[in-house]
Amino acid sequence: MGEVRELLAWAGRRRRHMTFRAAGTSLSGQAVSDDVLVEIGPFFRGARVLDDGVRVWTQPGVVGAHLNRLLAPHGTRSGPTRPRSTRR
Numbered sequence: 001m002g003e004v005r006e007l008l009a010w011a012g013r014r015r016r017h018m019t020f021r022a023a024g025t026s027l028s029g030q031a032v033s034d035d036v037l038v039e040i041g042p043f044f045r046g047a048r049v050l051d052d053g054v055r056v057w058t059q060p061g062v063v064g065a066h067l068n069r070l071l072a073p074h075g076t077r078s079g080p081t082r083p084r085s086t087r088r
Helices: 002-014 064-074
Strands: 018-021 036-039 047-050 055-058
Touching (some): 002 018, 002 036, 047 064, 055 064
Antiparallel strands (some): 047 055
16 A cells, blocks of 8 residues: 555656556556556455355456356356446
């Protein structure tokens, strides 16, 4: 958390823009930046399989392939989700 505070202070002093990226493919462009892109996914990769694979708990840095490896022993998997920009 201290590193994020330092980055925000740095960006403020220099009038820079930052975009934070946690995980995923960014098919709709959320992790595209014309300035500073901050990759925070490696710090948020916790995941737990619950109820024998019926439910999962994940942090925002967990990617689908990793989650599916955790779910495989339970005979289930997580499907892809459409980007919010394409939902109606």
